[in-house]
Amino acid sequence: MSLLRAIQLGLLRLRGRPAVLVDHAQRLAARGDHRRAMELLARAAQAGSSAACFELGRAYLFGRSAPACPAVAMRWLAEAARGGEIEAQFMVASLALQGVAEAGPGTLFELASHVPSGIPDYQAAQHWAEIAAAAGHAPSQALLGFILTSGPQALRDVRRGEACYRLAADAGCAHGQLGWSLALLRQDPVANGIEAQRLLAQAARANMPVAHYMLGVLAGAASVAAGSADASAEHYRAGAQLGHGPSQLAYGLALLRGHGVEPDAFLGECWIRRAALCGEVQAEAALGELYGQSGALPPNHAEAMLWFGRAAASGHTGAARALARLHLRGEAVGADRREARHLLRVAAAQGDAAACEEFAAIVLADAGSRESGIPPGDTREDWRVILDRFRDMAAQGDPAAAYNAGLCYAAGLGMEADQAQALVWFRLAADRLPIAQYSCGRMLAEGRGVAQDLPAARRYLLQASDQGLPDAEALAAEMLLNGRGGPTDPATAKALFRHAAEAGHLGALYALGMLALGFYDQPEDLEAAGTFLRKAAASGHPGALAALSYSRTASVQEGRNPDAIDRSRRMEHAGAKVPAAGRRREVFVIAS
Template identity: 40%
Template sequence: MALVDRLGAALSPAWALRRALQKQTSNEPTAAFPLFVRAAAAGLPDAQFHVGRAYLEGIAVPQSRCEALRWLTRAGNAGHVEAQSLLASMYIHGFAVNQNTNDSLFEDRGEQRPDFENAMIWARRAAVNGSTDGQAILGYILTNGPEAIRDLDAGHELYQKAAECGSPQGALGYAISLAQRAKDSKDHEAVVQFLKRAADAGLPTALFLMAVVTEGGMGTTRDVPRAVQYYRKAAERGHRNGQARWGAALLEGKGVEGNPPEGESWLRRAALAGDAEAAALVGDLYARGGDLPPNYAEAVLWFTRAAENGHKGAARALGVLYLTGAGVGRDPDEAARWFRISAEAGDRRAQADFANLLLRGGGTPEDLVRTRQWFEEAALSGDLVAAFNFGVCLAEGIGVEKDGKQAVHWLRKAAEAVVNAQYWYGRMLTEGRGVPENEAEGRAWVSKAAQSGMVDAQVSLAEMMINGRGGPRDHAAALELFSLAAAKGHVGAMFALGAMYGGGHDVPQNRVIAQQWFRAAAERGHPHAQMMLGRYLARGLAGETNDIEAREWLERACAHGLAEAKQDLNRLPAANSEARLQQTTVH
């Protein structure tokens, strides 16, 4: 502090305050602060307010909420209206700390909880003293505080009073309150009118809400490009939802020229600030890849961030990644945990995924019951996919006693739109489960599902065509269906193709092709295919004899308990000739 300032401050606290304000206006906070302290120590409320705000914001002095609270409280008790409003805001945001608590750079303050009781005291004092900000803050407390102090009508009136006096915060609060009471288009127009006042003042939340109403055409003309610019302004002022929407717009080129790299950057900012949707979008970017291959490990990190913030879609995505082992070690239990979280949050696909895991033997009895309840509730509300899943629960006794009749009812309802339900309903008809057996109608429903590309239905229909169940035999058509299913990885269809090409069916015999299909199925763990491949190799049915490999495949089949394979194995020569290790005879 200059000599003249020290002398002036010592002689007159008022002079010190005036000098401090001059220094502050000249953007000299370091020079202003000691002058404010001299005046504040002498009891000048305005100086106490400036000292408190300096400590709160860390201007020219290390930030200290404890000191901020002490000086602002002194100013507020002396009637300083701005200090009273700021104190109310501090208590709402949980920034106020006990005056005897020492601030520490290394202190973990934990969760900062609002103190509405003290906030209301200071807001009311500021409002009574004519502060429009105090009125707006008191309106917020009365409309958003605990139920015991809530008074929506009084809060609405305070917002209106503050808004009419030019308070941007009041205009924002009044717009939100009006929106909750709006009944017609005129009311919505009034909402936009006050919302725009707050947005024009640069309030981030108002800018974001203006974007929302402009994008949706609520109370104003729908204008996506203009809405996107509001999202941009909100994003630039640190509004995390605005950052997420602005990032998504840049990513998709919606209402603005596309810029995926910048869009991803904004999404990352929003995600790191806690926006679950943004984190899920970033995770999806990594999972899908693009110019670069997918990075599932990075996707897991972002999906986890989103899921932990309540994003049900991200939780399901994690379930899929853990189930498949993409980006993480394969872990069905962890997959089930994430599917359960997503399902309990209402994600229909996750409910189905979770149910499929339960069908494989996972989960607890409580899981089975809860899954059935999800499907039942959704089915009763008209969800046909849920109706199918509920039908399967009833048919298989998942979380409920088996009830074939009710299963048929729900499967038939779902079959109008759900391919899997068509297949299941067809099976119930052909097997006479819960309904009189009707093989012809059952085959028709299975055929319908097969035509839609369902692999299990294609295999089932092909089997019916081979044995003439529910309709005429048609081995050529069955061969075509088995081929379609095998191309999609159906192991049973691969075995069936081997059997058909092996002879005894109304298709040309070709044992070389038959052996190829038996091998394909055997390598995928099909016991009967392993036995047939061993038999082919032992007997040279496809022109090639190989006792060593035949023994290996027959032993695998025996391990699955196939008695016929044991007989074939016993017919093989003893495995004690070194020369036979090289044996391969072509006929």
């Protein structure tokens, strides 16, 4: 064999090697000859080249030399990962987190009409990230840090995840710098603030929008603490220009409010709208609020209903409440009271305490209205939903929900009234709510739902009085004055009456007027008696009106000698005891 022929055969054998085929394919692709490039990559992959599988996966993933198809890309990348390609292992882990599954067998040039959408496979992602991270691949270390700190609870190992973030950050990986900076802020934002900001600045230089956003948050907090102008707008702007929804929202709000930037309502609305159009739920709610009230832009209730509706459909309970209010006020075309009830009902079922309160209020109003058009059966069912939600919230430690559940039982809303159960729920709320303490005291004093217990009633009422609740002060004062549930204490009773009267409590004003007439052996002060009784009577208190009709009170009004009036007649009118405060109108409350 001639030397020339031997060289030709050697070159042919070399050309058939997978590494040479991959190299040749890359040169062909660079020149735009994608068909021949894919043919060579296919030959190399069939010959067992992991590098060829990796290039095929990249081609299908990015649509560079073949139609984009993540599922097919995943199949080739997984083959490359199994062959030890570290970059492929990282890409497989990333795609698994995005819910991309490996496609089944098919032809080389598969066509995909859509991108498959699935559930993130955290276990597969962790498997491949672990392998690549162990080889020192910094992006895989950062990805593993994310899985271990933010993945499913069963996979979490926060300490190890933070260590992975730190390794990636030390290697200069921007994702690692971001993850480690957030970990430092979680650990101790004061002590670690400077280092965290340094890492965030490095990540921001790599055009990571979340890093820009966090720098904006930190700058805003520092500005508030220093009492200076907000310096965060520039960071938010950088993140917004990179397409980060929360940054777009934050920058839009800064423009609306003039925080760190010249106010520009039109440009601010544009940035918020961009975020909303990309599905940022908070931005949708912000647009609804922007158009739902007078402010930087003229109100537009149609726009407000549109954006509140989109946010509510995504589970934003505040937007659902705002949209319900627009329906109830009839401030836009298509206002619908039934729709308002539906929105509040859904928001209440999602755990929104304010929505549950507002839903209860509207159902209560509709129950007493013939014009609501809501069938009684619907109202009863709504009350059952409300009560279930109140009980669930109370079980999670919400005292206002426990109190509201007690009101449902006491008033028989959606069920037969059950005073004993009402007292149980009131007692659950009494540790933290003065109004619940008052309700317990009143029920125990009246013997509703349980045998009368005056000492316990007095204790509850005095607890509520310490918090300044006028109804409790008036009733506690009556018990102290008459010695119910314990010894008499006229001085404390008078002080409680006076404090309740200052808050406008009519029963307390009446009681002070009668005491000033000399009842209960109190010093007579006719001028004060007339003042208290006239104030109570002006607001319609029946006892004060009756008292003023007697000649005794007439003499008070005219300044005549009160001794001219027979004391027994005064006692006959007033009775042996100072009347307690009138019944308090019960309302649903929300803890502040």
